[in-house]
Every structure is written in structure tokens, then in C-alpha cells.
Amino acid sequence: MDQRQHSMDQRSELGTFLRARRARLQPEDVGLIDYGGRRRVPGLRREELAQLAGVSVGYYTRLEQGQSPNASDAVLDAIARVLRLTETERAHLHSLARNKPRVRRRSRPEQVRPGIRLMIDSMGDAPALVLGRSGDVLCWNRMAHALLAAHIDFDAPAHVGRRPNVARLVFLDPHTRELYSSWREKARDTVADLRMTAARYPDDPRFTELIGELTLRSPEFASLWAAHTVRPCVQYTRNFQHPLVGALTLTNELLDLPHDEGQRVAVFNAEPGSSSHAALHLLSDLSSASSVAQPETAVAD
Known part of the structure; x- marks a missing residue:
């Protein structure tokens, strides 16, 4: 995609976001009197929003x-x-309004620093993985693989062309759809974070490419x-229905890696002493038994 097309995409994205947010509100929601009559568009009109924000209609229209x-x-x-944007939505508005078109070049494949990889491997029975900026799985430990995607080769994240992607798994992989007890909630959160x-x-x-494919x-x-929902995935609790160990309730923490732009660590845990905690131990035993001689992770392509 060239620079001109990218600029058009950014303008479209900003406009679509603002129109979607206008459509959520009615005049009475913001203290205006609705005198009835047919409204051509749902929600606030441009002139109503401009008046309340203290800018001219022409300026808001151009924005x-x-x-x-x-x-x-x-x-x-x-x-x-x-x-009435949330803090996350407000930051998203600023981001859309500030982004300037640049020549788009494919960056080098994302890699995990050796120290981060060692940290992930050292987490033992806690499923842990590293996600790239677009949701690619850059590496995972034995337990994360067993919990989330045992039907995928363990070494797939080491090969750029084969890396699992969270959004693709959620929307296109039947195993992942069955894994989440509330798949629709997981799907909404995935899209909000991706946007x-x-x-x-x-x-x-x-x-x-990812958004086009999934659309x-x-x-x-x-x-x-x-x-146009925007919301970061930072911490949540989800219910799983695992094909080997049954029902689990796990908390998931996602932590930004400040020295690895866009990369995040995701770690899953169960409440100590709970049935989910016991199920994780059982999953650990089962995965160890099925991969006694697990191959070393290969160098990425």
C-alpha cells in the first residue's frame, strides 16, 4: 500500500470512529432538547456535537x-x-488524529530476546507466552502450548511463516472456539485490543493484511x-473447557515489555487450592508424558 492510500485509510478510520461514537448518543444524553421529528442519522448531529465542544461545524466536519x-x-x-469517551477511547482518538502518513515498509520479523525466552521457559507450571505487536505468538512455554493450542506444532512460533496469531485462532480455528466457555466475550476483547x-x-x-483476511x-x-470498540487487554479472568482436563478458571495478566516495542508477556494462573489449580497440575503431567524429549526451539526463519 502506497503513502497516498495509507493517508486515505487514516482519514477514513478517524471519521468512522467519530461517526460511530456520535451514533451512540441521543440529544437528551448530553442535555439537549429533542423536539422530535425524523433524524437523518442516528445519534448526535455534527452541528450538535460542534456546539457542545465549542468549535465550528465546518471545523468539526473537516476533522x-x-x-x-x-x-x-x-x-x-x-x-x-x-x-463521553472512556480514557482508552480518548487516547485512541488522539492517536488517530495525530498519525501522519509515512511510507510503509515491511519491518524485520519480530524476535524474542534470549533473556525473555529464558524467563518464559522458567515459569514451570504457569502457562506463559510472548505476543508480538499484531498478536503473533513469538514464543511459548510447554504449558501455554498445552493449554491453548496443543494441536499446533510446539516449534511453530520459531518460524515466521508458521507463527500462530491470536486473532486468527479465535476467529478461524475451531479448536480455539471450543476452548473458551464464553467465546463471544473472548472475541469481543480480541477485536477491541487489536483495533x-x-x-x-x-x-x-x-x-x-491481518484485518483484511479476517474481515x-x-x-x-x-x-x-x-x-469500533477499543479496549486494551491487561488483566482478565476466563473460563476454559479444555479437551484433556475439563473446566478451568484462569486469570491472565498481560505485561508490556518496555524494551521490545509492542511485545507483551501473557501469564495464566489459577487460584491455589482450587480445582483449576489441580487441573493445571494434571495438564502439566499429561504434557510432560507426551513430550518427554521435547525438541529445542529452532532459530526463527
């Missing part, structure tokens, strides 16, 4: 059309206040993507 790249923080914050992360890296073509292959993804 929604991506023609005001130098909008001040004060203006963006005023619009965020009127639209927010993609806005941080507008010049990374891997996001364009074409999964109507469920396309519907969720169109909702």
Missing part, C-alpha cells in the same frame, strides 16, 4: 473527514468529553470490527 491534522489537544479533549493496537502502528502492513473470512470479526 471528521481527516482534513484537520493539527487539531489541538484541547479540541480533541473537548470532543472526547461531549462523546487499539493497530492505531498505534498505522504504518505496519501486517495489521492491514473476508469471518463475518463475526467483520461485525465486531465495524463497532
Whole structure:
């Protein structure tokens, strides 16, 4: 994709986000009187939002059309206040408004630092993995593989062309769909996190390829993507239905790696003494028995 097309995509993304957020609100939600009558569009009109934010209708229209790249923080914050954006959504608005088009070049494949890989391997019975900026699994320990994707080769993350991707697994892999007791919740969270992360890296073509593929292959993804929900995955508790050990309730912490841009560590844990804790130990025993001589991870392609 060339620079001109990228610029158009950014303008479209900003406008679509603002229109989606306007559609969520009715005049009475923001203290305006609704005198009835047919409204051509759902939610707030442009002129209503502009009035409440203290900007001209023309200025707001240009912003929604991506023609005001130098909008001040004060203006963006005023619009965020009127639209009742969350802190995450406000940051997303700033990110969309600030991103300048650049020539898009495919970056070098992401790699995990040796020290991080050793840390992941040392976590024993705690499933742990490293995710790249677009959700590729860059490495995982034996337990994360056994918990999340035992049907995939253990060494797949070491080969760039074969790396599992979280969003692809969630929407396109039947094993993953069956793994999550509340698949729809997992799907919503995955899309919300992906949309927010993609806005941080507008010049990374891997996001364009991933989103395009999922939009074409999964109507469920396309519907969720169109909702423009943004929310980071930081900590959550999920219920799993594992094919070998049954029901588990696990907490998952995602930690940013500050020296590895866009990479995150994900670690799963169960409450000590719980049935889920016992199930993790059983899974550890089963995975050890099935891979007594687990091959060493190969060097990435």
C-alpha cells in the first residue's frame, strides 16, 4: 500500500470512529432538547456535537473527514468529553488524529530476546507466552502450548511463516472456539485490543493484511470490527473447557515489555487450592508424558 492510500485509510478510520461514537448518543444524553421529528442519522448531529465542544461545524466536519491534522489537544479533549469517551477511547482518538502518513515498509520479523525466552521457559507450571505487536505468538512455554493450542506444532512460533496469531485462532480455528466457555466475550476483547493496537502502528502492513483476511473470512470479526470498540487487554479472568482436563478458571495478566516495542508477556494462573489449580497440575503431567524429549526451539526463519 502506497503513502497516498495509507493517508486515505487514516482519514477514513478517524471519521468512522467519530461517526460511530456520535451514533451512540441521543440529544437528551448530553442535555439537549429533542423536539422530535425524523433524524437523518442516528445519534448526535455534527452541528450538535460542534456546539457542545465549542468549535465550528465546518471545523468539526473537516476533522471528521481527516482534513484537520493539527487539531489541538484541547479540541480533541473537548470532543472526547461531549462523546463521553472512556480514557482508552480518548487516547485512541488522539492517536488517530495525530498519525501522519509515512511510507510503509515491511519491518524485520519480530524476535524474542534470549533473556525473555529464558524467563518464559522458567515459569514451570504457569502457562506463559510472548505476543508480538499484531498478536503473533513469538514464543511459548510447554504449558501455554498445552493449554491453548496443543494441536499446533510446539516449534511453530520459531518460524515466521508458521507463527500462530491470536486473532486468527479465535476467529478461524475451531479448536480455539471450543476452548473458551464464553467465546463471544473472548472475541469481543480480541477485536477491541487489536483495533487499539493497530492505531498505534498505522504504518505496519501486517495489521492491514491481518484485518483484511479476517474481515473476508469471518463475518463475526467483520461485525465486531465495524463497532469500533477499543479496549486494551491487561488483566482478565476466563473460563476454559479444555479437551484433556475439563473446566478451568484462569486469570491472565498481560505485561508490556518496555524494551521490545509492542511485545507483551501473557501469564495464566489459577487460584491455589482450587480445582483449576489441580487441573493445571494434571495438564502439566499429561504434557510432560507426551513430550518427554521435547525438541529445542529452532532459530526463527
